Amino acid sequence: MDVYTISDAGIEQHDVAKLAGLLTDPDLLIWVDMRVCADSEASVLSEVFGFHDLAVRDCVQRNHVSKIHAYDDHEFTVVHAPDLGTGGHVHYVELDQFVGPNYVVTVHGPLNPVVQAHVAARETSAVLRRVKEGALRPRSPMELSVAILSALVRHETDLVAQLARESGRLEQLVTDDDRDDDPEALLEELFVVRQELLAVRTMAAHASATYGRMAKLTQLSEADRALVSDIADRFELVCSIAEDQRDFVHGVIEFFQTRTSTHLTIATEKLTATSVRQNNDTRKISAWVAIIAVPTAVTGFFGQNVPYPGFAAHSGFYVSSAVIVVVAAALYVVFRLKKWL
Structure with a gap:
């Protein structure tokens, strides 16, 4: 668990034992980043911050969908970042956030054992590096939270672009009659790309709905509401692009299957005609x-x-x-x- 305070002077790391005292200063912007949420971390969430038991439980257990809980003085959200696995499987890398009056608590949810630890901290590490370099100076908890989510959006956008390049390569293979690729392997690759795009689209859609809901909360300031609405729109854009790209891959699959079926029909007709002549x-x-x-x-x-x-x-x-x-x-x-x- 890492405890930071962010000010115009920069970022400073503190001992966990000082956390309770830091929270009493409303002028500080405090960032607590928990790489895991074991018993000691859960006790900090419950005893130091006083978070609801259901929210703490959501940090300890894996969540398969995004969610939001609004409390009197803070909001709790769950979102997921995609990490490509093998055979079309996409891992849901969970990121939980508590956003309060002068603090942000980021909790990295339980990971699939095959996912490396640095993947879970990809977005928070990127934001931490920018803050240390002076490229980012968040002045409110919501600005810091949105900065972390912006890093997640950029990752999803880059991933969709990567899958778009891959689908373009496969589309060229499908339309090139001179190539002698294995049709079954080619079709399998197309199905994998389509499945990966579907997973990214689903995560972005869930995040967009979550922060769209948050933007309607009455306790948010106008500045925070604008930030939340913007990040919800950005997630929605990723969702739309991923969906359009998935439709493109689906069209390539249909073209491939139709052409293969047509070639098979023509070959069958030729074989039938030959058989009739032979008879x-x-x-x-x-x-x-x-x-x-x-x-x-x-x-x-x-x-x-x-x-x-x-x-x-x-x-x-x-x-x-x-x-x-x-x-x-x-x-x-x-x-x-x-x-x-």
Whole structure:
């Protein structure tokens, strides 16, 4: 847990034991940053600040959606920052804030074990560095809170831009007929990008709704209300851009699937036509084989060395020849009627 005071002179870090005394000075801007919220941190929230038990519980436990609780002298919010995982999974990195009359308390919610600790402190570390460098001088708790949220918005915007570049690369692969990429792997990459954009859009939409609600609170000053309304609009812009980009990726997927389906249909039609021709050729061959087999069968029968009517006589030759002609002609007529020939 880090305790800072911010003034025109800069930023100064203090021992946690002095926190209670610092809070009694209404002219100080105090920033308490808790990297984790274990028992000792939770006791500070409850005993030193006197926060509600439900708000403290929300800091200890993971929250899967953004939320806001407005109290008489402070507001409590929960938002999430995206962190890309593997296979399209996006980690929800939780950031809780208490904004009071002269303080801001930032609590980094419980993390998925696969998420590195520095990821949770990405936005607060960026703001702390700017304050130390003199590039940022917040004069009120809400200015400090909005500065942290602005860093979160910038991260989401950069992430959407990164995913837009990736979707553009995949769109080029889809429309390039000369490439020999694995269609299944290409489609899987498109689905991953779409899922990541959906997650970013969801987080931005939740944050926009949360701070849109805060902007309607009557206890806010006009200056604070303007800051909160602005950050809500910025979250809404990220949500809109991510949604539009997701629609683009969805269109690329539909184009890819439609083109693949069309190619498959054409190939199937060609295969069907080839099969029909092969069947016709097979029927013709079978018909001619049957016709040609007639002379063989008749001559084979009459060629037996067994006496029969017409054996070793001219009449037998004439009869066998007539049988060949008649049977072959009959088969030819039958095959023609069946359209085999």
